[in-house]
Amino acid sequence: MTAPxxxxxxxxxxxxxxxxxxxxxxxVPEQSPLTPVFDEATRQRTVEIIARYPQSRSALLPLLHLxxxxxxxxxxxxxxxxxxxxxxxxxEVSAVATFYTMYKxxxxxxxxxxxCTNTLCAALxxxxxxxxxxxxxxxxxxxxxxxxxxxxSITLEHAECLAACDLAPVLQVNxxxxxxxxxxxxxxxxxxxxxxxxxxxxxxAALTDLKTVEMELAGIFPDLAGAVAGNSAAPxxxxxxxxxxxxxxxxxxxxxxxxxxxxxxxKR
Amino acid sequence: MTNSDRSGLDTSxxxxxxxxxxxxxxxxxxxxxxxxxxxxxxAALRYxxxxxxxxxxxxxxxxxxxxxxGAGFPTGMKWGFIPQGPTGAGAKPKYxxxxxxxxxxxxxKDIPTMMAxxxxxxxxxxxxxxAIRANFCAIYIRGEALHPLRRVRYAVEQAYAKGYLGRDILxxxxxxxxxxxxxxxxxxxxxxxxxxxxxxxxxxxxxLKPPFPATSGLYASPTVVNNVxxxxxxxxxxxGGSSWFRTMGQEKSPGPKIYSxxxxxxxxxxxxxxxxxxxxxxxxxxxxxKDGIPLKFWTPGGSSTPLFTAEHLDVPLDFEGAATxxxxxxxxxxxxxxxxxxxPWAVMKWxxxxxxxSCGKCTPCREGTYWLLQILERMLHKQGTPADIETxxxxxxxxxxxxxxxxxxxxxxxxxxxxxxxRQEFLDLCTAQPSGGVDTAAHDQLPELTGASA
Numbered sequence: 001m002t003a004p005x006x007x008x009x010x011x012x013x014x015x016x017x018x019x020x021x022x023x024x025x026x027x028v029p030e031q032s033p034l035t036p037v038f039d040e041a042t043r044q045r046t047v048e049i050i051a052r053y054p055q056s057r058s059a060l061l062p063l064l065h066l067x068x069x070x071x072x073x074x075x076x077x078x079x080x081x082x083x084x085x086x087x088x089x090x091x092e093v094s095a096v097a098t099f100y101t102m103y104k105x106x107x108x109x110x111x112x113x114x115x116c117t118n119t120l121c122a123a124l125x126x127x128x129x130x131x132x133x134x135x136x137x138x139x140x141x142x143x144x145x146x147x148x149x150x151x152x153s154i155t156l157e158h159a160e161c162l163a164a165c166d167l168a169p170v171l172q173v174n175x176x177x178x179x180x181x182x183x184x185x186x187x188x189x190x191x192x193x194x195x196x197x198x199x200x201x202x203x204x205a206a207l208t209d210l211k212t213v214e215m216e217l218a219g220i221f222p223d224l225a226g227a228v229a230g231n232s233a234a235p236x237x238x239x240x241x242x243x244x245x246x247x248x249x250x251x252x253x254x255x256x257x258x259x260x261x262x263x264x265x266x267k268r
Numbered sequence: 269m270t271n272s273d274r275s276g277l278d279t280s281x282x283x284x285x286x287x288x289x290x291x292x293x294x295x296x297x298x299x300x301x302x303x304x305x306x307x308x309x310x311a312a313l314r315y316x317x318x319x320x321x322x323x324x325x326x327x328x329x330x331x332x333x334x335x336x337x338g339a340g341f342p343t344g345m346k347w348g349f350i351p352q353g354p355t356g357a358g359a360k361p362k363y364x365x366x367x368x369x370x371x372x373x374x375x376x377k378d379i380p381t382m383m384a385x386x387x388x389x390x391x392x393x394x395x396x397x398x399a400i401r402a403n404f405c406a407i408y409i410r411g412e413a414l415h416p417l418r419r420v421r422y423a424v425e426q427a428y429a430k431g432y433l434g435r436d437i438l439x440x441x442x443x444x445x446x447x448x449x450x451x452x453x454x455x456x457x458x459x460x461x462x463x464x465x466x467x468x469x470x471x472x473x474x475x476l477k478p479p480f481p482a483t484s485g486l487y488a489s490p491t492v493v494n495n496v497x498x499x500x501x502x503x504x505x506x507x508g509g510s511s512w513f514r515t516m517g518q519e520k521s522p523g524p525k526i527y528s529x530x531x532x533x534x535x536x537x538x539x540x541x542x543x544x545x546x547x548x549x550x551x552x553x554x555x556x557x558k559d560g561i562p563l564k565f566w567t568p569g570g571s572s573t574p575l576f577t578a579e580h581l582d583v584p585l586d587f588e589g590a591a592t593x594x595x596x597x598x599x600x601x602x603x604x605x606x607x608x609x610x611x612p613w614a615v616m617k618w619x620x621x622x623x624x625x626s627c628g629k630c631t632p633c634r635e636g637t638y639w640l641l642q643i644l645e646r647m648l649h650k651q652g653t654p655a656d657i658e659t660x661x662x663x664x665x666x667x668x669x670x671x672x673x674x675x676x677x678x679x680x681x682x683x684x685x686x687x688x689x690x691r692q693e694f695l696d697l698c699t700a701q702p703s704g705g706v707d708t709a710a711h712d713q714l715p716e717l718t719g720a721s722a
Contacts (some may be wrong), residue, residue, distance in 0.1 A: 052447045053447065054361070054404060054487060055468070055487055057468060057469035057470075058406075058449075058467055058468055058469050059469065060469030060470075061449070061450070061451065061452050061466065061469060062449070062450065064452065065411075065450065065452065086469070095471055096469065096470060096471055099454065099471040099472065099627075100411075100451075100452035100453045100454050100472070101452070101453035101454065102411045102412070102451075102452040102453035103452055103453075114412070117617075118373050118617065118618075118621055119373060119571065119603070119614050119617040119618050119621075120373065120374060120530055120531055120603045120605075122617055123531070123605060123609050123614065124531070159412070160371070160373070160455060160621050160624060160625065161371055161372070161373040161374070161375075161621070162412055163370045163371060163375060163376045163378075163379050163410070163412075163413065164376050164379070165373075165374050165375070165376045165528065165530035165531070165536075165601065165603060166376055166528055166529060166530045166536040166537045166538065167376075167536075168530060168531070168536075172412065174414075175411070175412050175413075175414035175415075176414065176415065177415070203383070203415060204414065204415040205415065205418065213414055216414065216417070216418065217411055217414065217417070217450040217452075218450075219421070219448065219449075219450065221418065221421065224418060224421065224422055224425070225422070227418050228299070228418045228419055228422040230415060230418075232299075232380075232383035232384060232415060232419070233293070233383075233384065235537075236535075236536055236537040236538070237293070237380045237383075237384065237537065237538055238293055238294060238537070238538075239535055239536075239537030239538065239539065239554075240285050240287070240290060240526075240527075240537060240538050240539035240540050240541075240553070241285075241287050241290045241291070241293045241294050241538075241540070242294065243285060243539075243553060244283070244285040244286075244287050244540075245294060247283075247285075249283035249284060249285045249286070249287075250283060250286070250287065251282065251283075251286035251287060251288045251291070251516065251524060252277060252278045252279075252282055252286070252512065252515040252516065253277075253278060254504075254507055254508035254509075254512055255276070255277070255508065255509060255512065258311075258312070258315045258506060258507050258508070258509065259508075259509035259510075259511070259512075261319040261320075261323035261324065261326070261327055262323055262326040262327050262330055262510075263323070263326070264320055264322050264323060264326070265322060265326060
């Protein structure tokens with residue numbers, strides 16, 4: 001029976017409107033869609049996010065990040081909440097939530113550790129890093145070591161290419177980059193996280209936790225001016241520019257003034 | 269290049285590295301608007317706003333700028349496809365959507381660009397929107413790229429505060445809003461129509477084309493979708509002019525390009541060179557192969573571009589050069605592998621990726637990638653047969669050109685090129701299996717039975 005998932009809840013008024021002859025008992029009692037998990041601050045952020053887009057449904061991806069920032073994963077409550085505020089069915093929201101890998105469907109750890117195991121990182125040690133962490137934490141892909149949500153708990157995943165191939169092998173903690181990893185450095189990193197420490201990423205802002213960065217992914221930045229200053233200039237990133245500076249290589253000089261713009265094309 | 273001579277431009281051979289997009293990267297805090305403005309930032313915008321939008325489209329056409337997201341479509345032509353005018357499709361709102369969903373394996377140029385110099389992207393967005401008459405722009409950034417997201421979002425806020433965004437920009441009467449949008453982990457959203465669906469709050473699955481985004485894109489309105497590097501190139505073209513841009517690169521592939529070197533090289537990193545440079549030249553800049561172990565294979569532009577080998581060291585890395593040599597320029601993501609790496613293993617890993625990222629919409633890609641991986645895994649476990657090679661090629665033949673979008677095509681690239689150049693390695697996996705495993709008589713018939721033409 002999939003009726004509850006398929007019902008456009010925005011249309012409902014709280015009273016189930018099934019014909020008499022259909023006997024239907026929900027296996028789990030439906031909570032109010034506007035579950036109290038999502039407080040007034042979340043509701044205000046929701047309004048703010050929706051207002052950014054010409055059409056409200058475009059806010060769905062950010063809102064799924066937002067509910068994940070509250071609960072640490074996208075729960076059924078989270079699905080219902082998004083459906084309610086965007087006037088979608090829960091089926092429509094579920095279809096989206098299950099499509100994208102960053103929406104987690106079970107409670108996650110304080111930190112999410114994503115190890116790139118795509119070809120290039122794997123060839124340079126990424127596979128070995130993932131295997132070692134998996135063994136060390138005693139968990140597999142998208143599983144959590146420790147009680148989800150508690151300090152020091154870690155959800156592990158192997159990730160597809162994280163677009164940092166010049167710094168391979170890489171991993172991310174809560175989507176902050178830890179570049180040029182080794183089995184030893186990755187293991188030390190995870191142990192530090194478990195002890196409650198927050199080592200500085202190679203590139204990115206100071207570590208927080210998964211819930212906090214999910215809020216940023218929703219487009220709500222509690223401290224943008226602070227977080228934005230986090231390091232980004234890896235030596236690898238700058239190698240070409242650095243070499244050019246050393247050897248006095250430059251692009252051909254631009255004219256002193258921008259040249260006149262081309263004439264307008266003939267009207268057809 | 270007679271024009272260049274008249275205007276006094278230096279038309280001699282450019283230096284091996286030509287920092288244009290990367291020219292501010294060494295400046296501390298170049299991501300901050302004050303530093304960006306000190307380094308001539310937003311000068312191009314001021315100049316562009318004095319012109320007619322169509323003049324900017326003509327300028328970009330004349331520059332020969334081609335899309336930096338992989339396909340190399342002429343940017344000015346794409347802008348010119350946007351219907352204008354008071355009636356029909358021209359009367360609809362127009363949109364610019366920036367594809368910052370960088371995820372093609374090996375590709376790592378847009379993320380450093382957005383971190384080091386986000387204002388060049390924002391300035392490019394404003395000029396582009398003015399040219400195509402768009403008042404709303406979305407920058408769709410891959411979700412895992414959190415720090416670039418912060419930098420771009422901060423740049424947008426700073427640009428609003430300085431009057432470069434919002435109402436009546438710099439007194440021009442032009443209005444523009446930019447929203448910075450985070451994805452949620454799906455490679456397929458780098459495909460432009462899947463990206464549009466995703467931006468509309470749906471599963472990221474590609475759309476049937478036509479209609480193309482130029483007439484029916486975001487919210488079924490005329491939309492330009494451009495890559496980060498493409499848009500970030502625009503301010504320099506406005507400032508330097510099309511002839512200046514053409515002093516770098518090739519006739520049909522002009523301009524500078526960020527080449528990303530990764531893997532078994534001594535100094536991997538980002539090297540911005542004129543289009544048409546070669547791996548040999550780039551390797552020289554990067555200190556050669558790591559530990560002197562010889563080159564075995566490499567991708568010119570991400571894993572979806574067919575592999576090259578050591579015999580392709582001198583292939584000019586521009587759109588024509590890479591295609592003539594049997595591959596594609598793609599995203600100029602040069603993943604370099606030395607002799608220690610097994611080709612079938614690398615191909616299997618890439619196939620795992622495509623299988624995971626296939627969106628499931630079309631059967632050739634969804635089923636094809638699944639079975640390709642099964643076969644490759646079997647071969648890697650030494651349980652394959654020589655006929656598996658033909659089966660792989662046959663399945664690829666049934667995916668290539670038959671999938672809904674380029675993801676399926678891309679999935680076949682490592683396999684077909686891997687077998688083309690390193691067939692023996694695949695065969696060696698089969699002969700290594702315990703005796704009695706190969707029934708050659710039966711398998712000789714398999715290609716015929718499966719319709720394999722190879």
